[in-house]
Amino acid sequence: MSDHEAAGGRCPAEPGRAMTMKDVAEAAGVGLGTVSRVLTGKGQASAAARERVLEAVRRLDYRPSALGRGLKLRRTDILGLIVADLCDPFYGEFAEGVLSAARTLGKHVIVCAGGEDPATEREYAEVLLQQRVDGVIAFPTGGNVDVWQGARRLGVNVVFVDRVVEALDVPTLVVDNASGSRAATEYLLALGHRRIGYLGGPPGAGQHEEGFRAAFHAAGAAVPEELVVRTRPTRESADAVALRLVRADPAPTALFAATSVLGEAALRAVRAGGLRVPRDVSVLMFDDAPWASLVSPPVTVVSRPARRMGVEAARLVTAAGPGGHPVRVLPYELVVRGSCGPRNPAAAPVETVPAGAAREAEE
Amino acid sequence: MSDHEAAGGRCPAEPGRAMTMKDVAEAAGVGLGTVSRVLTGKGQASAAARERVLEAVRRLDYRPSALGRGLKLRRTDILGLIVADLCDPFYGEFAEGVLSAARTLGKHVIVCAGGEDPATEREYAEVLLQQRVDGVIAFPTGGNVDVWQGARRLGVNVVFVDRVVEALDVPTLVVDNASGSRAATEYLLALGHRRIGYLGGPPGAGQHEEGFRAAFHAAGAAVPEELVVRTRPTRESADAVALRLVRADPAPTALFAATSVLGEAALRAVRAGGLRVPRDVSVLMFDDAPWASLVSPPVTVVSRPARRMGVEAARLVTAAGPGGHPVRVLPYELVVRGSCGPRNPAAAPVETVPAGAAREAEE
DNA sequence: CTGAAAGCGCTAACAA
C-alpha cells in the first residue's frame, strides 16, 4: 500500500527498502522461480538466464533474506549457545570451538551468557526456541525441564555439556568432573593435606563437590565442612568468599577451586593474606587457563579440552537425530605443576617478620 | 500437500510440526487477529477472549515464530558481533558487555570470531546482513568497504570499535590506542630503555605501532626496526615470534606487547630465555587481563574498559540513526605495576653460565 | 527450461 516509491532505488547509501528477489527478477527480465533456481543452485537454468540474473544481483546489490528463506525451509542455520560466562577462559575457548565448527558447518551462533541461573536459562532457551534455531548447546543448570522438552517437540536439537540432567534424555558431552575433582583431591590428600578448602560455584554447576567429598570418604578422612564454600561466578563474590576461606581459623593448608576464575580468587586471597604458595598453602584448580603456567609457581590444574568440547558439541547438535550414545565422556588430565607441596606441620603459624619484632609490635 | 497428519499433535516429545498461531486461534475458538492482539499486547481484546487464548497457548505449548514476525516487522531483534578472538580476555569481556546490554535491550546476539582477517570479515558481514540483523558491532579490519556500505542501504546499523576506518562514515567507539601505546613507550623510554621490542598483531589491528614509533621520534631516538615484529593472533604464532624477539642479538631490554595474548607470549619467551623481569627485561602490554596482577612481578599495562566498551557499543548500535558524534573516544589508563624497571647498563650481556664455561662451549 | 502460484507464520489494516 505504501510500497510505491520503492522501485527505483539507486541512492548509494539510503536506508531504502531492501531489494527482493522480485526486484531481481524484474531487473533481469525473468521469472521469480528462475532467480531462485540460479541463486540456490538447485534446478536448471540456461546459461543465458543465469548470466542475466547474476548481473542483476550485482547491479542491485541484492542480498537474499534469510528470514524468507528460513520461513519457507523451516531451517535457520542458526545454533544457540548458552554458557555461564564468556570471561571465564574455559567458556571462551569452548565458545571459540563452537564458533569455529559452526562456521565450517555453514551455521551461525547466537551466544547467550546466563551465569548458572535457572531463570535466565529459561529466558534464553525460550528465546532461542522462538528464533527457531536448528539446535542449542547448553551448560544446563538442571532446571527448566519443560522448556527443554519443548525444544524437541519443535524439532530443535539440544546438546548438553558438562552436566548430565537425569530428568532429560538429551545427548550430553561431559568431562567427568567428579572423577577429576576426586583425583585432584586425592593428590592433595596424598601430599598430607587434610584441611583442604573447597571453593565451588553454585550448586548444579558440575559435580566437583561430589568428587571432593568422595576422595575424603575413600581416605577415611572427615570433610572439613567449614572449609567448603560456594559462590556465584563473579570475581567480586569469589574474592570475598576466598578471603574468608583463607582466614578460617585453623587455616587450610590447601585450596581446591572448581573453576579457573575461582582459582584466581584463591590466589589473590592467598597473596592478600601474605601467604606463599606452596610453602604455606597449596593451590589446585580446574581448567588450564593460559595464565596457570605463567604465575610462579605455575598452578597445578585439572585440564579439560575446552575447545575440542566446543567443536564436538557443535558437531553433535548438527548431526541431527538421537543417534548413538546419549552421554559422551571426554578425558580430563591432572597437570601437576608447582603449586602444590607437602603439608608441612613444622611450619607452624607462619612468621613473615622475625619473632622478636612481632612480639615487640604487640606490646 | 503432505501436511495432513499434522492436525492432532499431542505426542509429548515428537518432532511434529510446530504449533502456529492459526492452531491457537482454532483451539481457542477465536480469530487469528485476536490471538495476535493478545500475544503482542497491542490492540484490544476482551478479558474472556484473552483468557481463552492464553489457555490455548498453554495447552498447545505454543511458541511464536520469530521468523514470521521478523518477516512482517522487518526487524529481527538480533545484533551481530564480529570480534577477533573470544579467547583473548579483552574480547571476552567486551562480548560479555555486549551480551549483557543486549539482553536489557531485548536483543539477541550472533557472535562471530574472525581473527582480524578481511576475507573472514566479509564472509561474516555478508551473512549477518542476510540474516537481516538490526545492527552489527565490529572490530573492522579496514577492508570490505562495499559490504559495510551495503549494510546501511539495508537499514542495518553498524558500529565500529577500536579502529576508525577513514573510508567509511560509521559511528565508531575507540580507545586511543596510538596515544596509549605512545604513553607506554615513553614510560619505557624514560626508564632509559632504547632497545624496546615491539610485538604487534596484524597490520590494521589497532594503532599501536604508530604510537610506539611516535614516542621514539618525539624522544629523538631511532626505532630499533629489527625489534618491531607482527604476528597473527594465535598463541603458537605469537610464541614463535616472541622467542625470536627475545633472542635478538643485541637483546632488547624491554618488550611492548599490543595485546594481552601477545603479552603472554612475551612472558613465556622471557622465561624460556632464562631472563628475569624486570631485572633483565621489562615487560609492558595492552589490556589488563585478570592474570596481569597475578604473576610476579605484576605486569604494567595499558588498561582499556573492555566491558564498558561492549555495553556502549550495544547501546550505540541500537540507538538507530546517525545521531551525534561519529567517533567516540574512551579513556585508557597506564597501570604501573612491577614489570618495568630502569635499564641497567651494568648488567652487560647476561651470563647465565660462567663466562669461562661459555667460551669453553664455543671452542 | 521457465513463469505462475501457493504457502511458510506472523502483523496490521480493514470491515463487520
Place this chain on the structure above:
DNA sequence: TTGTTAGCGCTTTCAG
C-alpha cells in the same frame, strides 16, 4: 471488540 485479509521474501511444485 473481533474475524478476515493482504502481504513480508523466499522455495517449490506444477503447468506450459
